[in-house]
Amino acid sequence: MQWTKVLGLGLGAAALLGLGIILGHFAIPKKANSLAPQDLDLEILETVMGQLDAHRIRENLRELSREPHLASSPRDEDLVQLLLQRWKDPESGLDSAEASTYEVLLSFPSQEQPNVVDIVGPTGGIIHSCHRTEENVTGEQGGPDVVQPYAAYAPSGTPQGLLVYANRGAEEDFKELQTQGIKLEGTIALTRYGGVGRGAKAVNAAKHGVAGVLVYTDPADINDGLSSPDETFPNSWYLPPSGVERGSYYEYFGDPLTPYLPAVPSSFRVDLANVSGFPPIPTQPIGFQDARDLLCNLNGTLAPATWQGALGCHYRLGPGFRPDGDFPADSQVNVSVYNRLELRNSSNVLGIIRGAVEPDRYVLYGNHRDSWVHGAVDPSSGTAVLLELSRVLGTLLKKGTWRPRRSIVFASWGAEEFGLIGSTEFTEEFFNKLQERTVAYINVDISVFANATLRVQGTPPVQSVVFSATKEIRSPGPGDLSIYDNWIRYFNRSSPVYGLVPSLGSLGAGSDYAPFVHFLGISSMDIAYTYDRSKTSARIYPTYHTAFDTFDYVDKFLDPGFSSHQAVARTAGSVILRLSDSFFLPLKVSDYSETLRSFLQAAQQDLGALLEQHSISLGPLVTAVEKFEAEAAALGQRISTLQKGSPDPLQVRMLNDQLMLLERTFLNPRAFPEERYYSHVLWAPRTGSVVTFPGLSNACSRARDTASGSEAWAEVQRQLSIVVTALEGAAATLRPVADL
Numbered sequence: 001m002q003w004t005k006v007l008g009l010g011l012g013a014a015a016l017l018g019l020g021i022i023l024g025h026f027a028i029p030k031k032a033n034s035l036a037p038q039d040l041d042l043e044i045l046e047t048v049m050g051q052l053d054a055h056r057i058r059e060n061l062r063e064l065s066r067e068p069h070l071a072s073s074p075r076d077e078d079l080v081q082l083l084l085q086r087w088k089d090p091e092s093g094l095d096s097a098e099a100s101t102y103e104v105l106l107s108f109p110s111q112e113q114p115n116v117v118d119i120v121g122p123t124g125g126i127i128h129s130c131h132r133t134e135e136n137v138t139g140e141q142g143g144p145d146v147v148q149p150y151a152a153y154a155p156s157g158t159p160q161g162l163l164v165y166a167n168r169g170a171e172e173d174f175k176e177l178q179t180q181g182i183k184l185e186g187t188i189a190l191t192r193y194g195g196v197g198r199g200a201k202a203v204n205a206a207k208h209g210v211a212g213v214l215v216y217t218d219p220a221d222i223n224d225g226l227s228s229p230d231e232t233f234p235n236s237w238y239l240p241p242s243g244v245e246r247g248s249y250y251e252y253f254g255d256p257l258t259p260y261l262p263a264v265p266s267s268f269r270v271d272l273a274n275v276s277g278f279p280p281i282p283t284q285p286i287g288f289q290d291a292r293d294l295l296c297n298l299n300g301t302l303a304p305a306t307w308q309g310a311l312g313c314h315y316r317l318g319p320g321f322r323p324d325g326d327f328p329a330d331s332q333v334n335v336s337v338y339n340r341l342e343l344r345n346s347s348n349v350l351g352i353i354r355g356a357v358e359p360d361r362y363v364l365y366g367n368h369r370d371s372w373v374h375g376a377v378d379p380s381s382g383t384a385v386l387l388e389l390s391r392v393l394g395t396l397l398k399k400g401t402w403r404p405r406r407s408i409v410f411a412s413w414g415a416e417e418f419g420l421i422g423s424t425e426f427t428e429e430f431f432n433k434l435q436e437r438t439v440a441y442i443n444v445d446i447s448v449f450a451n452a453t454l455r456v457q458g459t460p461p462v463q464s465v466v467f468s469a470t471k472e473i474r475s476p477g478p479g480d481l482s483i484y485d486n487w488i489r490y491f492n493r494s495s496p497v498y499g500l501v502p503s504l505g506s507l508g509a510g511s512d513y514a515p516f517v518h519f520l521g522i523s524s525m526d527i528a529y530t531y532d533r534s535k536t537s538a539r540i541y542p543t544y545h546t547a548f549d550t551f552d553y554v555d556k557f558l559d560p561g562f563s564s565h566q567a568v569a570r571t572a573g574s575v576i577l578r579l580s581d582s583f584f585l586p587l588k589v590s591d592y593s594e595t596l597r598s599f600l601q602a603a604q605q606d607l608g609a610l611l612e613q614h615s616i617s618l619g620p621l622v623t624a625v626e627k628f629e630a631e632a633a634a635l636g637q638r639i640s641t642l643q644k645g646s647p648d649p650l651q652v653r654m655l656n657d658q659l660m661l662l663e664r665t666f667l668n669p670r671a672f673p674e675e676r677y678y679s680h681v682l683w684a685p686r687t688g689s690v691v692t693f694p695g696l697s698n699a700c701s702r703a704r705d706t707a708s709g710s711e712a713w714a715e716v717q718r719q720l721s722i723v724v725t726a727l728e729g730a731a732a733t734l735r736p737v738a739d740l
């Protein structure tokens with residue numbers, strides 16, 4: 001009904017115009033204005049900024065986090081319905097909304113046979129057991145839907161052995177234990193979160209013959225050293241002693257059975273025996289009160305200073321317990337894991353606002369919906385913002401006040417916590433369509449880690465739109481600063497082009513933006529409010545992935561008043577409007593020049609001599625970077641010139657396509673055959689220490705100690721050619737379209 005109204009208005013205007021022409025155009029000179037192309041409307045922007053309501057975000061969060069909503073659980077499905085209902089609301093909904101389902105492989109602990117960690121005495125009896133659940137501190141930790149802490153995708157098994165302490169479970173940590181003469185075969189390794197990824201701890205341990213892995217969160221890493229109940233939640237924002245970080249230990253992302261294919265019923269599925277990327281040995285996370293019982297009773301030599309933590313004792317390496325401790329010296333630790341793999345239906349919800357002028361250009365905005373437990377922060381703080389944004393935009397839409405130039409697609413992804421599954425399956429199913437039509441992807445997962453400052457990760461073309469947006473929004477907290485001016489106080493860098501600016505982080509694979517940037521090559525960003533690093537060293541907000549991540553936790557400690565949530569909503573809202581409504585796309589491709597230049601300089605300074613020794617020239621790379629810089633600058637010039645006149649919309653569309661497609665030119669699906677999905681040659685994972693093109697950095701670090709003519713040096717040359725070809729291709733895309 002509202003749609004017909006918009007159409008009706010349009011026809012009316014056309015009729016008037018027709019009449020004007022018949023009457024002679026002097027009769028209605030002002031109507032000429034209606035021929036101006038639809039562009040960003042600052043009044044609409046102001047209205048949206050004003051209507052984004054902190055109180056409503058708070059109420060959204062209360063509802064979203066009322067019950068645990070683990071992926072594919074009944075409550076997760078209830079939230080699918082809640083989203084559909086909001087997005088189909090006649091007063092504040094979108095043009096259309098629907099859920100779509102994938103059948104994916106998830107991992108759960110057994111209900112009947114909980115995972116247990118026991119200390120087994122010399123005669124085989126259990127003399128001590130770790131807690132199986134978190135303490136029911138606020139009454140929300142003891143509910144039937146609180147999933148027991150577990151390491152998703154860790155295999156079942158019941159290893160038992162002497163305990164060793166392996167710091168963060170990095171390869172170098174196990175090497176250190178070996179150097180110390182500790183026999184690792186058949187042991188249980190106690191590790192702490194941080195340093196390397198979850199799954200990597202088990203992979204590294206297994207390489208050394210370790211039979212089982214325990215993972216805990218040290219109060220030094222999460223609680224600024226504090227560990228007693230009166231210093232932790234609900235008395236502060238710190239993690240209670242029984243809190244346990246759950247998480248996926250899968251090494252890749254996407255549904256494990258259907259790599260590169262959507263997990264629809266008809267798709268080919270890999271044989272379970274052939275799935276790679278699961279942890280090789282049983283693994284179980286525990287809380288630091290349990291870790292203290294284990295670690296503070298270890299025998300053996302003192303662990304290195306950097307391995308010490310805040311459990312209030314000297315950490316030793318083991319193996320086994322000390323004779324004068326709480327347990328008999330030859331006691332062992334038994335880790336019994338009964339996790340099960342299960343096929344489950346997991347839903348994405350998509351809501352669409354059709355663009356008025358360029359409906360075939362999409363601005364995508366998304367967050368996951370599934371949590372580990374109540375997930376007030378992760379992910380509901382983001383979903384609460386998503387719902388408020390869609391309400392405000394939906395209301396303007398239904399009133400007939402506004403319709404964007406381009407289409408806006410809102411997404412609520414399923415099963416992110418298990419490995420970005422819903423978003424990855426979506427990118428697999430609609431690979432071509434999304435690549436051809438998506439202008440940018442905006443991700444707001446955890447919207448508020450803490451209330452000090454904005455933090456943005458993204459590819460260079462999004463920098464300028466985020467800057468434009470944040471300069472116009474007041475920052476919460478004391479003083480009269482813009483979000484931009486507050487942000488620059490916490491994260492800044494000196495740009496050769498702009499001087500001191502806020503610094504954007506780069507995108508790894510921590511949330512649903514990963515398939516969009518790495519697999520599809522879509523310019524992407526992730527937006528949140530975060531810490532003042534001078535006030536805390538917590539590696540993430542302390543109750544992350546525990547049963548203490550609740551509404552009250554956010555309401556009392558993270559963001560009382562919800563002004564940081566509102567700041568994120570305004571930032572994301574302004575970015576969405578600018579991307580969907582601006583006549584010229586606000587993607588500044590020349591901002592890639594700085595990145596390329598700094599990668600090139602690092603390659604010249606830190607790899608130049610080595611490459612020269614092996615007769616490899618960086619000359620073609622220098623030429624390619626220079627060409628890119630020149631073409632990006634020239635395109636910027638053409639846009640400024642056009643902006644001064646009244647350009648033909650078709651001409652602008654051609655330029656906008658160049659801006660949109662630039663990110664795509666950096667993809668090479670053959671660049672990293674050992675990686676899954678990663679194909680963006682500038683942002684693939686870097687293991688080499690030189691901060692340059694990742695393929696080049698990694699290849700050089702592998703080739704360094706091999707002879708010229710080795711396969712490793714051939715790979716360096718291949719990687720160099722891949723980068724040169726990508727940059728030449730990027731420059732060609734930016735060139736005037738009639739030139740080849």
Ligand SMILES: *[C@@H]1O[C@H](CO)[C@@H](O)[C@H](O)[C@H]1NC(C)=O
Pocket residue numbers: 136138139140141142143
């Ligand atoms: C946790 O506390 C709540 C409120 O006090 C109570 O209703 C619930 O039964 C408790 N759960 C367990 C497992 O003790």
Ligand SMILES: *[C@@H]1O[C@H](CO)[C@@H](O)[C@H](O)[C@H]1NC(C)=O
Pocket residue numbers: 158159160334335336
């Ligand atoms: C560990 O404990 C489980 C359960 O009690 C038991 O079945 C298993 O045999 C034990 N593991 C070893 C290696 O003894």
Ligand SMILES: *[C@@H]1O[C@H](CO)[C@@H](O)[C@H](O)[C@H]1NC(C)=O
Pocket residue numbers: 270271273274
């Ligand atoms: C599993 O992988 C092996 C080795 O790649 C292959 O020979 C075998 O056919 C695969 N099995 C299935 C069922 O796909």
Ligand SMILES: *[C@@H]1O[C@H](CO)[C@@H](O)[C@H](O)[C@H]1NC(C)=O
Pocket residue numbers: 299300301319320321322323329330
């Ligand atoms: C405890 O460790 C010391 C050396 O650090 C070793 O000499 C001793 O044998 C160990 N005791 C037991 C019971 O493992």
Ligand SMILES: *[C@@H]1O[C@H](CO)[C@@H](O)[C@H](O)[C@H]1NC(C)=O
Pocket residue numbers: 103343344345
């Ligand atoms: C997923 O849903 C489809 C269609 O409703 C159903 O046929 C299938 O059995 C479901 N799969 C699982 C694992 O529940």
Ligand SMILES: *[C@@H]1O[C@H](CO)[C@@H](O)[C@H](O)[C@H]1NC(C)=O
Pocket residue numbers: 451452476477478557558559560
């Ligand atoms: C963040 O929250 C704390 C605790 O409520 C408050 O003291 C502080 O002023 C807030 N900071 C900002 C920047 O809003």
Ligand SMILES: *[C@@H]1O[C@H](CO)[C@@H](O)[C@H](O)[C@H]1NC(C)=O
Pocket residue numbers: 488489490491492500
């Ligand atoms: C830049 O950031 C650092 C912290 O990384 C901060 O100490 C400094 O004051 C900031 N500079 C400005 C001008 O705000």
Ligand SMILES: [Zn+2]
Pocket residue numbers: 368378379416445446511
């Ligand atoms: Zn999340």
